[in-house]
Amino acid sequence: MKIILAITGASGVSLAQKFVASLPPKTEVFIIQSQNAKTVFKKEENIEVLDDADIAAKVASGSFKCDAMIVLPCSMNTLAKISSGICDNLTTRTASVMIKEQRKLILAPREMPFSAIALENMLKLARLQVIIAPPILGYYSNPSTLGDMEDFLIGKWFDLIGIEHTLFKRWGER
Numbered sequence: 001m002k003i004i005l006a007i008t009g010a011s012g013v014s015l016a017q018k019f020v021a022s023l024p025p026k027t028e029v030f031i032i033q034s035q036n037a038k039t040v041f042k043k044e045e046n047i048e049v050l051d052d053a054d055i056a057a058k059v060a061s062g063s064f065k066c067d068a069m070i071v072l073p074c075s076m077n078t079l080a081k082i083s084s085g086i087c088d089n090l091t092t093r094t095a096s097v098m099i100k101e102q103r104k105l106i107l108a109p110r111e112m113p114f115s116a117i118a119l120e121n122m123l124k125l126a127r128l129q130v131i132i133a134p135p136i137l138g139y140y141s142n143p144s145t146l147g148d149m150e151d152f153l154i155g156k157w158f159d160l161i162g163i164e165h166t167l168f169k170r171w172g173e174r
């Protein structure tokens, strides 16, 4: 499976690191970091870190086949750009390609509370089949640590992408 992970300058960048660490070993990951997301990923096999300024990178082409793209965390800035079709960096360009090619695009917008502008941007994108999946906790998995809570969120994103996992107990599971 090939996944594009774009990391923008919202709170919760550590979730993106844990997301990558929890992926099955054979997953190919292409990471785009915005200038405002300062996390540095260690170069590992199957992980390619791309420069957000390089709009000519291979993931920006409709001919690049991938299973899903997730923007995690997604800043309100990047959300607004994607919803208005702005393609001024590799993240926004790749997201616009995912939309035009009707491929799976997941946004994890991180802000609290959401303004009416952000909500309108999300609604517009949801109507284009973009999946809006913010880091919102569910308590039915009985989390007791921050790690459990993060596992729940990552498990929800994995479910949306179609990645098998045992990161949390499902409703009704013992």
Ligand SMILES: Cc1cc2nc3c(=O)[nH]c(=O)nc-3n(C[C@H](O)[C@H](O)[C@H](O)COP(=O)(O)O)c2cc1C
Binding pocket: 007, 008, 009, 010, 011, 012, 034, 035, 036, 037, 074, 075, 076, 077, 078, 079, 110, 111
């Ligand atoms: C410490 C810090 C935390 C931030 N957290 C958020 C956040 O949770 N959500 C958000 O939308 N913007 C947040 N911002 C603002 C964004 O980083 C800013 O709007 C930036 O322009 C986003 O750029 P990008 O979308 O290219 O990453 C934060 C900024 C700082 C300095």
